[in-house]
Amino acid sequence: YKASLGVGWGRVGSVAYFFLHYAVLVAYIAQGGLNVNELLPIGNFVGFGQVVFAGGIAGSIYWMKPSIVEKINSVLVGGVFITFLAITSIGARTADMNALF
Structure with missing residues (x-):
């Protein structure tokens, strides 16, 4: 920082x-x-x-073995990414883009 x-x-x-x-x-x-x-x-x-x-x-x-922890972490990060995409796509359909400009 x-x-x-x-x-x-x-x-x-x-x-x-x-x-x-x-x-x-x-x-x-x-x-x-x-x-x-x-x-x-x-x-x-x-x-x-x-x-x-x-x-x-x-x-x-x-x-747990570190390799298993890394695999679980990768799955969880993927889940966060998929959730972000889902929430963003739902919000994009309902957003009023004209109000932004």
């Missing part, structure tokens, strides 16, 4: 980048924990599902 934005704006960009990814991580753990609670109604403790979800994901990543 420093080369493009300078020191001050580089720090702002770094903080924004950190916050964005932290927010996404919190959202995934929260929703994943709710899904675990729905599937496995074992404990009524607050945060039980979130701990099981985060522990399961972290443990599986830790014990």
Whole structure:
């Protein structure tokens, strides 16, 4: 960031980048924990599902071979790309392009 934005704006960009990814991580753990609670109604403790979800994901990543993690990551990145294309194509059909100009 420093080369493009300078020191001050580089720090702002770094903080924004950190916050964005932290927010996404919190959202995934929260929703994943709710899904675990729905599937496995074992404990009524607050945060039980979130701990099981985060522990399961972290443990599986830790014990998998790096090549398998890379393949799974590639599939997930492909899913994000396909989802982006789908959302963009749906939005493009309903957008009023004349309002842009």
